[in-house]
């Protein structure tokens with residue numbers, strides 16, 4: 001019987017199954033960071049337990065780290081959290097890319113870079129955007145801290161078999177449309193909880209043409225559609241990306257691995273519990289206007305009218321969102337002025353993203369009313385960008401060029417948007433206060449963020465592009 | 473983990489959809505390295521105004537619901553970040569159960585692993601509860617054993633829960649100790665797949 005990649009990976013990882021119980025799944029890679037791990041390590045200590053397979057763990061520091069003055073962490077509690085991770089990794093033998101390490105970066109950016117992320121693996125991390133790694137055809141999902149402790153102790157997790165969902169993107173993406181627009185359009189069309197209880201596979205012509213970076217952007221935001229995980233069947237683009245990465249086998253062993261990876265792809269005729277389709281024609285450069293990622297529209301649109309919604313509960317949610325966002329019904333999206341631009345996060349801070357955004361700002365200036373920052377996704381992205389001179393393009397235009405970390409994506413360090421101010425952001429969440437108490441977030445692609453920085457308001461990046469958009 | 477079964481309390485009506493974990497516990501409070509002490513920060517930016525004074529329009533500041541063990545909200549509760557600090561904060565504040573038409577997956581798991589009972593009821597049932605609970609303090613009686621939520625006026629709603637989670641919650645079991653019993657299977661798996 002034809003199988004989906006989800007079923008194939010699942011079946012390869014069942015350690016134990018019994019009627020009436022979730023399956024016990026083996027975990028191939030456990031990524032850790034400083035915010036969701038301290039209580040898990042503490043649990044191990046309290047119970048006299050050890051880490052079963054430190055060789056299958058990898059830790060980094062990203063959420064709290066300063067992106068300026070790397071070694072001056074002013075907040076004592078942040079400092080303690082960072083120090084705690086360091087001590088825990090030493091005590092339990094877990095490999096760590098600490099704050100000054102050349103491999104440091106946002107956990108979901110470095111996993112793929114180092115080749116730790118591989119097709120067919122089960123990957124977990126105490127972080128909901130673990131779904132990013134699904135771009136490689138891995139089964140990757142976020143877990144809570146109790147589950148982090150469980151994986152540390154046993155290298156397994158009890159998981160109920162989720163339902164499967166196919167989201168097919170037909171056709172060819174239009175001029176100026178980035179991967180971020182695709183996922184924002186999917187969430188706007190199908191809703192913020194469409195994927196609840198499901199693992200999503202993205203399929204279709206448009207997906208096949210995407211680069212690995214673009215696929216990561218899409219899988220990253222699966223959680224914003226409520227899905228447990230999102231993935232894409234491996235193909236030659238995947239195999240090509242894996243070649244030569246540090247933790248990937250070389251030579252004949254690579255060819256063997258590549259054949260195994262190719263065989264993981266969903267079989268033709270495989271059946272999903274649900275299939276949804278969206279046509280590339282429906283997708284244009286996107287922005288969000290509200291306080292969850294489904295509240296968005298193409299840049300040519302307007303803030304909706306309350307009368308556009310049938311259900312009172314929806315009208316109430318929109319009313320609250322507009323009050324928070326300080327926006328009136330019916331306002332054209334491209335008239336909204338912004339004061340901040342953030343190019344960063346695990347959604348959109350890889351080299352291809354920075355390259356694409358730099359093309360837009362090249363030879364232009366950041367609007368005088370805007371503060372714009374670029375926070376590369378990893379130390380290695382930063383080095384590569386600097387080698388290409390991308391940092392200089394941003395600096396010349398008036399952007400700040402920072403050290404790597406999560407930064408303004410969640411504003412746990414000192415990078416925050418002040419109350420009452422607006423940010424065009426390449427991150428993944430526009431929840432109330434996400435970028436700082438009282439801050440207002442508009443989610444956009446890197447090129448849209450770059451154009452907004454120049455214009456001082458949300459704007460259609462296609463006016464800045466003469467030829468088809470560079471891949472981002 | 474504390475075993476749970478019967479909960480008898482007035483309900484707190486939080487009439488909102490898509491309550492995300494950033495609202496439940498805001499990131500500035502995630503830096504603690506303990507599991508406890510998050511309750512005072514629960515829904516912080518809804519409970520308090522920017523100047524630190526309590527916002528009396530927010531339901532948690534309504535004295536009629538003080539000491540409530542049961543939080544009732546609209547659909548997709550707990551969406552967003554995987555932070556387990558969210559159920560820790562809800563529990564530390566004093567709630568023992570959350571009722572909603574639907575929960576985000578990771579949040580739901582995080583609840584059961586901490587002995588906080590998440591209850592899915594049909595949307596109409598939840599709307600009804602919210603209406604009653606907003607009008608005047610409304611008592612609910614939850615039985616995990618019977619899988620029922622009984623209202624003060626005699627209305628009864630039953631709910632579904634995975635039998636595995638139900639046993640864990642009723643007995644207050646530690647999942648890791650349970651999994652250690654499967655060690656031979658884990659070893660066998662590692663051998664078979666050459667992961668040893």
Ligand code: SF4
Pocket residue numbers: 062063106107108127129345346347405406409410427428
């Ligand atoms: S960049 Fe943002 S979404 Fe990604 S891991 Fe960091 S905080 Fe989470």
